Amino acid sequence: MSLERTLVILKPSAVQRGLIGEITHRFERKGLRLAGMKMMQLTEDLLNEHYAHLAGKPFFPRVKASMMACPVIVCCYEGVDAIQVVRSMTGATNGRVAVPGTIRGDYCVSSQENIVHTSDSPKTAAEEIARFFKPEELFEYDRAIVDFLYYPEEYKLT
Template identity: 85%
Template sequence: MSLEKTLVILKPSAVQRGLIGEITTRFERKGLRLAGMKMMQLTDELLNEHYAHLSEKPFFQRVKNSMMASPVIVCCYEGVDAIQVVRSMTGATNGRVAIPGTIRGDFSVSSQENIVHTSDSPKTAIEEINRFFKPEELFEYKQVHMPYLYHTDEYQLV
């Protein structure tokens, strides 16, 4: 298996509540490698592209308004099956039904103000990472503890 990259956005609800460190610590402790991170203010134009699949929904503007309420933290994490690992750690979209122990289960009681956005598939992850990061904003580096995260038959460095 090769290592997979995924996008995580710490939404305004995470930024405003001071949860950035707590959430990034969870991903690091799990063993995911941080490949890129930055703070940015999302724009209407960027969100129209990012949430194009929701453009016909009645809540589309509410989603965009929520995402522009404050800056966000955009992260790219890498690991074996990183997309599924991150989504499992994140929990159900609606924080009221997310299982305790997940990020949303521990920090959210809302379906909208639900702390994080995560990529849902390899195709989406590539599109989203390219949307939010320039190539020079992503970093490749060797983690010295890789042999303690995975057995050598679980991954191959590309």
């Protein structure tokens, strides 16, 4: 187990549907610590970098158009095994097959308009966080509840 940071983007489908509070509430109630959050309008250049692995796919122009439809909310969450925790909470990419109880299982029926983007590995998380946040936009702070979230051996600052 390790303390990790991960990126979460609340996509235009979440913003337009008024789900920002619902989704951030779920991550907070799980016990993840919010290290940074901001609203921003994504640009084509930023999306070309962020989704470079999709650049040759025929659906890539739709992805970019969808992600630029309105501002997004970009969040950095921290916790023990945060990447896996967030991905488990988020559910399958296709909302039609996402398990009820997950964010996508509860709030979407699309593979494209699927509410959130989440980092998929520690390497990707580090790259994505650096892409969307300046160091001074991320915060370290103690939470009084940490002793009620983890066993002392589980929670080590690395």
